[in-house]
Amino acid sequence: MAVIETFDKVQAVIDEINGSEPKTAADLEQFRIQYLGSKNVIKSLFGLIKEVPNEQKREFGQLVNKAKNTAEAKFEVLKTALESAADEAQAADIDLSAPGEPQALGSRHPLTTTMNRIIRIFERIGFVVEEGPEIEDDWHNFTAMNTPEDHPARDMQDTFYLLNNTEMLLRTHTSSVQARTMTSQKPPIRIIAPGRVYRNETISARSHAQFHQVEGLYIDENVSFADMKQTLLYFAKEMYGPDKEIRLRPSYFPFTEPSAEMDVYWGLETETDYRITKGTGWLEILGCGMVDPNVLENCGIDSEKYTGFAFGMGIERQAMLLYDVGDIRLFFENDVRFLKQFKSAF
Ligand code: DAH
16 A cells, blocks of 8 residues: 555544534444444554554654544544533423422321320329430349349349440330439439330330330329329320220239239220230230339438339330231331321321
């Protein structure tokens, strides 16, 4: 091939590049493969350099480089032009008069709603909220609550102890807040203590290793069992309806004497009533009792002068009743499809 022809060939490619006008993304891709791809035309032009006399090799190399630079620059220009054309087309598609996209509002977790509802009911009769730590020491959780080490009643609550310090544990009940309050405040004490508690339980539809409780404590002079019963009756009516009845069954808790469990009359009309009340119509809601004098003394309160009552209830159970939820695990999975069913003003 004559030298002139070789140079012409390169120039022809440059002209071709300058003249090409890809209109679509597919055209542009064709352009890229042809001039910038791994087997592009310009690479083959570099191969022609061996046919060029030595004194012209430099000039030839520069021309081929020019072809390469032209292709690169043209590609960038074309790419930008195609992109902005696409943006414009999209912008033209936007209908400014169309209604906005709705933003879904979140809602409170059903356990929070239930907890708040319980708190409100007690706040109305003068109880104030107290909180305590979830990682608690042995003394507040057990010993102060009249359950010293090796006391068999500790078996009632299977506990998570901290590996590096067995004096510390995940509190098994909110009753630990009773001890914290009695050691830091003087009677009259009228508190409600909501919060999360932990037990080493097998997780199933009915029980979980973490759950929530609300504790109540009232200490003053001359507080009686009748005061407790009346307070709890008021709670049951506010929570479940004015026609609700309660009953107290004798029970045992280390920190109260006497102790009781409270049932609410749920009814026996539907099949569900039968199932959840095990055919009795009564539903167990909470444990309660008169604060054991040992507990008062452990916490530095004169048990000759003061008496009091305490109670503790599980929140999941109440939420399951209120919202007809059949599996406790749903509360902890945070599945939005479950959670968004609970819209509430609380
Ligand atoms: N702490 C008890 C539990 O978790 C519940 C309880 C029962 C709390 C009786 C009380 C009470 O304050 O008086 O099983």
